[in-house]
Amino acid sequence: MYLLDSDAAKKMCQYRLLHELAAALGCSLSDFAILPQLKFQLKLADAEKAHEKLGSQDAVDMAGQLVAAASEVAVMVDAANPLLQLSRPDIDSGEATLFAALHGDNDSNLVSGDKRAFVALSKVDGVPVVDALWARLICLEEALLLILRHADFQQVSEKVRSVPMVDTAISIAFGRTQANPVEDVLNGLNSYLQDLQAKTSGKYVLH
16 A cells, blocks of 8 residues: 655646556555545545646546545554654644554555655654654655656656646756756756755665
8 A cells, every 4th residue: 555645646646647656656546545635635526626726637637536546544543653642843744644554554655745744754763663664655756766667758757847836846857948868857856865865864765
């Protein structure tokens, strides 16, 4: 099972790379789990508002496919779950829920667009279960690297570059005024991962 935080889910739909992500991870859409509030955050009950939120009908359709196929993240409210006890202002309730769900299911991984939460998590010391999570965390930039190992580079580049407003850093890596060659894209994405590793004191693990 791959948990998707709301940021990663939204951006993968906007990039129209959700199916490529599933292929890269060796899973189907039904192997994803999302937060219950995602469909409300993306305004999927209102076609016009959803289009405004996601930017294109293709993205809206893809979000609808995801919500229909994915399961919802459920966390048992267990006082023994130390991830529910995290009290850090830089880890929002959604990320805290996803971290707690990871602790409750050793077979799950998390794809997240919230690198700040990863940096905050790296500052939690003396909690062994937190240390055990790092090998199961995948940030958005690494998810794109995984996609590029399996999908056609030209197609991925065109999809990302067609919606430059989705994520500035990723847009720069792929090229804003003109398309960057594959080597530059890989170097750009890897530089973000190296920065994340540095900010997490080396705890973030590359896959």
